[in-house]
Amino acid sequence: MxxxxxGRRTGPTDLLAELYSRTQLAQSxxxxxxxxxxxxxxxxxxxxxxxxxxxxxxxxxxxxFAEKAVNLLDKAYPQxxxxxxxxxxxxxxxxxxxxxxxxxxxxxxxxxxxxxxxVSAHMVEDKRWLISLPIxxxxxxxxxxxxxxxxxxxxxxxxxGWRASDESYEGDKPKMGTTQQWQVFAWTAVRYGYLxxxxxxxxxxxxxxxxxxxxxxxxxxxxxxxxxxxxQAQQVAKRHPLGLLAWYxxxxxxxxxxxxxxxxxxxxxxxxxxxxxxxxxxxxxxxxKLLDLLESEKWITLKKIKPRKQPIYATLLGHTxxxxxxxxxxxxxxxxxxxxxxxxxxxxxxxxxxxxxxxxWQYQGRGxxxxxxxxxxxxxxLAENNQEWRYALNQIAQKYRKQL
Numbered sequence: 001m002x003x004x005x006x007g008r009r010t011g012p013t014d015l016l017a018e019l020y021s022r023t024q025l026a027q028s029x030x031x032x033x034x035x036x037x038x039x040x041x042x043x044x045x046x047x048x049x050x051x052x053x054x055x056x057x058x059x060x061x062x063x064x065f066a067e068k069a070v071n072l073l074d075k076a077y078p079q080x081x082x083x084x085x086x087x088x089x090x091x092x093x094x095x096x097x098x099x100x101x102x103x104x105x106x107x108x109x110x111x112x113x114x115x116x117x118x119v120s121a122h123m124v125e126d127k128r129w130l131i132s133l134p135i136x137x138x139x140x141x142x143x144x145x146x147x148x149x150x151x152x153x154x155x156x157x158x159x160x161g162w163r164a165s166d167e168s169y170e171g172d173k174p175k176m177g178t179t180q181q182w183q184v185f186a187w188t189a190v191r192y193g194y195l196x197x198x199x200x201x202x203x204x205x206x207x208x209x210x211x212x213x214x215x216x217x218x219x220x221x222x223x224x225x226x227x228x229x230x231x232q233a234q235q236v237a238k239r240h241p242l243g244l245l246a247w248y249x250x251x252x253x254x255x256x257x258x259x260x261x262x263x264x265x266x267x268x269x270x271x272x273x274x275x276x277x278x279x280x281x282x283x284x285x286x287x288x289k290l291l292d293l294l295e296s297e298k299w300i301t302l303k304k305i306k307p308r309k310q311p312i313y314a315t316l317l318g319h320t321x322x323x324x325x326x327x328x329x330x331x332x333x334x335x336x337x338x339x340x341x342x343x344x345x346x347x348x349x350x351x352x353x354x355x356x357x358x359x360x361w362q363y364q365g366r367g368x369x370x371x372x373x374x375x376x377x378x379x380x381x382l383a384e385n386n387q388e389w390r391y392a393l394n395q396i397a398q399k400y401r402k403q404l
Contacts, residue, residue, distance in 0.1 A: 015098070015108065015110070015121055015129065016091060016096065016098070016110070018129055018131075019087075019091065019110060019119065019121065019129075019131060019204070020088070020091045020092075022131055022204035022205070022206065023084060023087050023088050023091065023204060024088065025204075025206075025208060025209070026084060026133075026202065026204050026208070026209040027081075027084045027085070027088065029208050029209055030077070030080060030081060030084065030209065033208070033209055033210075033211065034073050034076075034077050034211075037073055037181060037211060038070045038073050038074075040181050041066040041069045041070050041181070042066055042070065044066070044181075044185060044293065044294065045062050045063055045065065045066035046063075047293045048062060048147060048185075048290070048293065049062060049063070051289065051293055052147050052286070052289075052290075054145070054147060057145075058145035058146070058147065061143050061144070061145040062144070062145050062147070064142070064143070065142045065143060065144050065145075065188075065195075068140045068142045068197065069142070069184075069197065071140065072138050072139070072140055072197065072198070072199055073199075073211075075138050076135050076138045076199045076202075076211075079135060079136070079138070080133065080135060080202050083117065083133055084133070086112050086115060087112055087119065087133070089112075090112035090113055090115075091112075095112065095113035096110050096111060096112055096113065097110070097111045097113070098110050099111070101120065106122055106123045106124075107120055107121065107122045107123075108120075108121045108122075109121075117133075117134060117136070118134075119131060119132070119133050119204075120132050120134070130203070131203065131204040131205075132201040132202065132203045132204065132212065133201060133202045133203075133204065134200070134201055135199045135200060135201060135202060138198055138199045139196065139197065139198030139199075140196075140197055140198070141194065141195070141196055141197075142194075142195050142196075142197050143193065143194050143195065144188040144189070144191075144192045144193065144195060145192060146192045146193075147189055147192070147286075147290070148189055148190070148285060148286050148287060148290070149286075150285045150286070150287070154242055154281075154285050155190060156223075156236075157236070157237065157239070157240040157242040157243040157246075158190040158242050158243070158245075158246045158287065159174075159190050159191065159220075159223065159246075160223075160224070160233045160236040160237045160240075160243045160246070160247075161233075161237040161242065161243040161244065161245060161246025161247040161248075161249070161250070162174075162176070162187055162190060162191075162246045162247075162249075162250055163222075163223070163224045163229060163230065163233035163237075164230060164233040164234040164236075164237040164243070164246075164247040164250070164251070165246070165247050165248075165249070165250020165251035165252075166178065166183070166187075166250035166251065167187070167250070169222040169225050169229065170216050172221050172222055172225060173216050173217055173218060173220065173221065173222060174191050174216070174217040174220050174222045175214065175215070175216045175217070176191070176214070176215045176216075176217075177200065177212060177213070177214045177215075178212070178213055179203060179210040179211060179212050179213070181213075182291075182294040182295065182296045182297075183249070183250075183296075184213055184215065185290070185294055186249055186290065186291065186294060186296065187215065188215060188217075189287070189290055190246070191215075191217035191219075191220055192219070193217065193218065193219025193220065194217075194218040194219045195215050195216065195217055195218060195219075196215070196216040196218060197213070197214070197215050198213075198214050199211060199212070199213060199214075200212045200213070200214045224236075234247065234263070240281075241274065241277040241278040241280070241281035241282075242278075242281050242282070242285065242287070244270065244274060244278055245278045245281065245282055245287070245302075247261060248261065248278075248298065248302060249291075249296065249298055249299065251263070252298055252301075252302070253267065254297065254298055254301045255301070255305075256301065256304065256305065257305065257306075258272065258305070259271070259272050259274065259275060259302075259305060272305060272306070275302065275305055278302070279302075279303065311323075312392050312395045312396050312399070313392065314332065314382075314386075314388050314389045314391075314392040315388065316382070316389075317345070317348060317349075319334045319345065319372075320334060321333060321334045321374065322334075323379065323392055323393070323395075323396045325396055325399075325400050329376055330376040330379050330380075330396070331373050331374060331375060331376060331379065332373070332374040332378075332379050332382075333371045333372065333373045333374075334371070334372050335361075335369055335370070335371060336369065336370045336371075336372065337369060337370070338370070339358070339370050341370075342358045342370040342371075342372050343358060345372050346358055346372055349372075349374070349378075353381075354374060354378040354381070354382070355374070355375055355377070355378050356372050356373060356374050356375075356378065357372075357373050357375075358370055358371065358372055358373075359371040359373055379393065380393070
């Protein structure tokens with residue numbers, strides 16, 4: 001009989017039902033998961049050797065890295081398979097114990113009767129269970145070669161980007177945990193050298209199981225240690241396209257229209273006109289070529305985001321307006337968070353003979369914000385008497401190839 005966190009008999013619970021369903025799925029997909037990852041390591045390492053035309057010593061080092069990763073998978077598979085079988089049997093006979101984890105109030109440990117290992121189940125904010133099965137004593141020392149040969153400065157910004165997102169630290173060494181194989185290669189390419197590699201968990205997701213890889217870069221010291229290191233690295237990453245790229249590869253949101261980053265529990269938008277600079281820097285250093293062959297979904301998404309055309313601005317009464325040409329109509333807009341401030345500006349504009357309207361705008365659930373919008377007649381009148389607005393009007397006419 002299943003026992004609850006405080007020793008009471010709970011019988012079947014939502015967690016155990018969910019765990020049973022995911023365990024069945026993990027067992028059915030386990031073989032394909034492990035064989036697929038082995039093929040990826042072999043295929044990717046050979047592609048890197050070929051596309052980057054690695055010298056023999058680096059090619060041998062990379063192939064040895066892939067071989068060690070595959071050996072870890074071979075070693076972990078029978079352990080994972082045996083534990084899945086025991087877990088399923090215990091769940092079917094209701095012989096499991098459910099206890100609170102010692103360090104986390106929202107984490108439960110599910111232990112099959114007679115076993116010393118347990119499955120961890122953690123409840124996250126949106127009432128989803130994150131469930132994982134530990135894999136013990138599956139690790140190896142390995143070496144990854146320097147395949148990019150980028151400058152120290154470029155490497156510094158790439159490292160800052162990874163530290164701004166998924167990278168952490170162990171002692172004074174950089175550490176990376178991921179369930180994405182492409183991230184294993186993308187991260188080790190900028191933290192190359194001697195590594196400690198191990199398989200930590202088999203995660204039970206609703207869509208299928210994943211393997212949690214953990215790598216520690218022994219050849220590097222962590223430049224941004226401590227809990228504040230992530231914020232410090234983010235400030236560095238913002239200064240360079242390569243920093244923004246690596247940050248996106250870790251904490252970027254896959255959004256087809258926006259350059260969007262996760263920052264703590266919030267989201268942060270970056271101007272889409274940065275994307276051409278990011279792509280140019282990536283291909284110039286060879287990192288983009290690596291991401292292409294890794295078939296990174298985030299990289300593919302990033303390349304598909306279409307940057308907005310460079311906006312055209314002009315100032316008026318201390319406010320910055322941007323000119324818009326839409327459906328054969330010209331207008332100019334400036335943005336406010338406060339409705340009262342927006343209405344105040346429309347009255348000032350009316351006093352000088354310019355007609356403006358206030359429009360409400362919301363985006364991605366944010367807002368409301370308020371546009372003060374000048375119509376085409378007002379914009380043309382400004383252009384007649386103001387050099388800055390005349391220049392802006394000429395720019396937008398050239399941009400859309402229109403006679404305004």
